[in-house]
């Protein structure tokens with residue numbers, strides 16, 4: 001067991017920090033949360049800077065245009081960019097973490113050439129059209145239909161909770177191509193242009209007041225058959241590749257950020273006198289233990305991925321279960337420290353407290369994660 | 385960075401597990417419950433296997449390994465509920481004659497409690513002093529844990545409340561205890577899962593019911609988080625990492641043993657099942673080194689320092 005970094009890893013860190021110190025002051029001011037064109041431009045601008053500096057697609061394989069970095073280098077990258085206050089991946093999330101890696105793993109040479117470079121260069125934004133009104137946790141129950149018509153699929157149905165839909169150029173879309181097959185076997189994965197005729201995006205307001213996600217209505221949208229990644233009706237397996245990426249290193253930067261917020265919360269308590277309450281101090285101490293351990297678990301999972309050639313293990317579900325809870329506890333504690341100000345939306349932590357509520361739902365609810373842990377890691381039987 | 389067990393560490397763990405399976409299996413555990421007392425032959429066998437001398441340098445007759453290896457040993461000891469003042473004797477190796485080889489059984493005063501006083505040859509206070517048993521004026525408790533005899537020192541004894549010692553020894557004691565708790569957490573999770581797969585009600589294994597399944601899933605989550613914390617603290621030997629490890633390992637063991645009991649139903653409430661032995665031992669261990677409040681306060685205080693605010697970049 002070794003927690004020290006190799007000289008090469010330390011050199012990678014040093015070079016990165018130096019670059020961050022140089023470029024971060026040149027960034028434009030952050031756009032407001034509801035300014036989608038502004039957010040898109042800002043997030044893509046940052047991706048372009050990463051690309052120019054050779055940091056784009058760090059964890060992607062080299063033959064997909066990535067840097068082929070080790071999981072540990074990726075960890076260092078996420079840690080240091082967060083420490084330096086660099087922009088979050090933002091609108092680039094689906095492209096860089098789901099759709100891109102899926103195309104890299106399952107796409108043809110032509111598909112890789114068409115879609116991967118614009119993701120890396122910060123030119124195109126992707127969204128994820130998986131969930132539907134009647135297919136959430138039971139994703140395989142999705143009903144959006146695709147019929148073959150010549151060289152096109154004709155797609156009709158609706159998607160929901162599609163993050164970044166307003167900013168997206170492309171949607172990684174799951175559709176039903178064989179309604180007679182068992183539900184996991186009749187699904188295909190398509191890349192759908194968001195500007196295709198028949199696509200209507202209706203923003204949904206979240207409880208935090210912003211429009212992070214949207215409904216997407218599809219009315220006889222024509223998508224070329226050439227845009228299908230993987231075989232027809234093999235989309236479920238193709239999708240699982242994507243989802244395992246999602247649970248790999250998706251939260252590294254956030255754990256780092258939570259540790260910083262926790263220290264800020266302690267500082268605030270010190271200033272406003274609540275620090276004198278031993279019950280509160282003990283709660284802060286316990287949260288500190290929690291986030292320290294979550295960081296260690298991240299390092300453990302990353303080291304494990306290093307041993308398996310970069311494939312994220314099932315440890316991701318264990319991590320997500322505890323992390324999502326810890327994040328909510330953190331902001332509940334922040335609210336306790338804020339006192340009456342915990343009701344003031346002008347305080348950043350209050351908005352973050354609201355956002356933290358989605359963590360036990362998005363990307364597989366905590367109940368579903370517990371099913372996964374129990375059935376896949378512990379070997380408990382499926383219920384009837 | 386390679387935060388995974390090395391080949392040698394895996395082999396060490398497998399070796400200890402084998403040794404304990406041979407020398408302290410379930411039958412031996414239940415026999416120990418029925419006839420309390422320290423098994424000197426087993427103690428010497430542990431000594432011969434390097435359990436106590438593990439961290440002594442080789443030129444002092446030790447094995448020359450470190451805390452990471454020690455936590456693996458203590459985790460295994462925790463899994464099988466190996467009785468005896470293991471931590472105190474391990475920490476006395478190289479200091480108290482015969483401790484390293486398992487000839488001498490060493491216990492220590494922890495606050496007002498002393499484990500295994502009657503069986504011990506030597507009683508220590510902190511890391512330096514050795515005291516006469518009589519000087520403690522200790523009275524026996526009817527110990528909650530059938531496998532851990534306990535004494536309480538007299539309130540007016542000069543040693544009452546003694547808990548200090550060199551910081552690294554206190555920290556090592558806390559870490560090794562956390563490793564034992566990790567063993568209980570892992571073992572109670574396994575026991576619960578085994579039972580949940582075998583026991584049927586309403587025509588299916590109870591493990592197919594989500595209420596049971598989710599209890600088990602959370603047991604694993606707590607265990608794995610505690611494992612990451614304990615192993616990392618063994619690598620860094622940082623007192624705050626150890627404080628964190630202790631908090632998470634206590635939580636994983638205490639809640640794990642309770643949930644394991646719940647999954648066993650009425651059987652879990654019996655003397656016959658091993659579950660209560662884990663819960664009771666976990667309670668005993670959670671008292672060592674004072675209450676959890678101290679660890680929580682230390683971690684909280686650190687948040688106000690520059691180090692605390694420096695985000696995630698730690699070793």
Ligand SMILES: Cc1cc2nc3c(=O)[nH]c(=O)nc-3n(C[C@H](O)[C@H](O)[C@H](O)COP(=O)(O)OP(=O)(O)OC[C@H]3O[C@@H](n4cnc5c(N)ncnc54)[C@H](O)[C@@H]3O)c2cc1C
Pocket residue numbers: 127128129130131132133135136137138160161162163164212213358361362363364365366367368371594
């Ligand atoms: C902020 C946010 C962003 C999102 N972004 C996207 C996106 O970009 N693209 C996309 O496709 N989707 C996205 N989602 C959707 C997300 O994946 C779903 O919300 C999630 O999978 C749950 O589905 P659901 O909302 O239909 O809830 P349901 O599945 O209806 O669940 C409701 C409740 O029932 C429980 N439940 C359901 N099934 C079981 C079971 N088998 N056992 C036990 N309990 C069960 C759930 O745990 C939950 O508590 C996003 C969601 C959020 C909150």
